[in-house]
Amino acid sequence: MLFTPYRLGLLDLPNRIVMPPMTRSRAGQGDVATSLMADYYAQRASAGLIVSEGTQISPQGQGYAWTPGIYSPAQIAGWRRVTDAVHARGGRIFAQLWHVGRVSHVALQPGGGAPVSSSPLLAEGVKVFIDPDRRGPEAGVGEMVQHSAPRALTVAEIAGVVQEFAQAARNALEAGFDGVELHAANGYLINQFIDSQANTRTDAYGGSLSNRLRFLREVTQAVAEIVGGERIGVRLAPLTTLQGAVDDTPQATYLAAARVLDEIGVAYLHVAEADWDDAPHMPPAFKEALRLVYGGTLVYAGKYTLARAEDALRRGWADLIGFGRPFIANPDLPARLQRGLGLTEPDASRFFGGAGAGYVDYPVAG
Secondary structure: OOOOOEEEOOEEEOOOEEEOOOOOOOOEOOOEOOHHHHHHHHHOOOOOEEEEEEEEOOHHHOOOOOOOEOOOHHHHHHHHHHHHHHHHOOOOEEEEEEOOOOOOOOOOOHHHOOOEEOOOOOOOOOEEEEOOOOOOHHHOOOEEEEOOOOEEOOHHHHHHHHHHHHHHHHHHHHOOOOEEEEEOOOOOHHHHHHOHHHOOOOOOOOOOHHHHOHHHHHHHHHHHHHHOHHHEEEEEOOOOOHHHOOOOOHHHHHHHHHHHHHHHOOOEEEEEOOOOOOOOOOOHHHHHHHHHHOOOEEEEEOOOOHHHHHHHHHHOOOOEEEOOHHHHHOOOHHHHHHHOOOOOOOOHHHOOOOOOOOOOOOOOOO
C-alpha cells in the first residue's frame, strides 16, 4: 500500500511516503533559504509529499540559529527557489509554519527581548542552538544553551501572532508552496497553549480544555481563510513531552484537538509519535479513536520501517507515513524501499549547520 497513489486535498500523490519536517540549519544571511537548500529538497522530490523544515513566521518565532523564515520578501524569494526546484522534479511541498514560543534565547530575539509563551514558565534543561560569534551556518560552529525565561503573551499580542500565522500562510502561497503545515507539536508555541502543565493562564486562553485549544482553533481558522482547509495540515504530538510540554490527560486533550481540526476541515493531521528509546507507546485504541473523531487524512511519523508502515496502512490507522532520518542519507528513499535496497546511514555530526557535506552529497542507488 505504501507505493500506491493517494489523493490529498488538491494534490495527487504518487505514493504514501512523506518526508516530514527536519531542521537542518542551513539558512543564509537574513534567514533566507539558499540554493543549497533548493538542491536538497529537489533531490528528495520523489516523496509523495515533502513538508519543509520548521520555518519561523516572525523574528520573534525563531528559536535556533540558521533556521529559515518566511516573513520577509527575501525569504519568500528564497523559498521560491526551493519550490520551483521541487516542482521541476515533479514533487509536492508544504511549508511548515513555526513559532517556537519560549524555546528561544534572548540572543535570537528582536532587541534581545524575552521569548514569549502562553505562560512565564521556564522549562529546565531545554536548550536552544545559538551562534554567539555570528560565524554563519557554513562554519557549523554554535552553542547549545538553556532557553531564556519567557514572558506571557497578552491577549492583544495573541491576536497579533494569529495574524502573523495568517500572513505567513499568504507568503507561503506566494513562494509557491502547495500548502502549509502548522507546527502544533514538540513543545513549541501552539503546544504551549494546549498542554496543561505549560499553560497556567486564567483568561480565555487557559484553564479549561476548550480555552487551552482556543489558540489552536484561532490560528487554524485564520490560516484556512487564506489557503483553504484543503491546503492545511497540522502536526500534533499527543504523547511526547519534548521541550518540557506535558499534558495531564493527553488522550482526552488530543482527541478534542482532533475534533476541533475536523470541524475546521483541515486536510490532514500529522501525528508525531515519540521516537526515542523507552518513549511512551501510542496505544492502538488511541489511534482508532483518532480515526473515529477525525475524518481527514492521518499521517504518522516516528521510527517507521517499511513493515511498520505497511501494517499501519493495512490496519487503517494511517493514510500516509513519514520517514524522517532515513530521508537525510537516502534522497531516493521511495525507490530504495520499493526495491528492498539497503539504506545509507546518515552522518549525525552534519545534521545541523555546515555546507553541502552530509547534506546534498548522499548518493542515489544504482
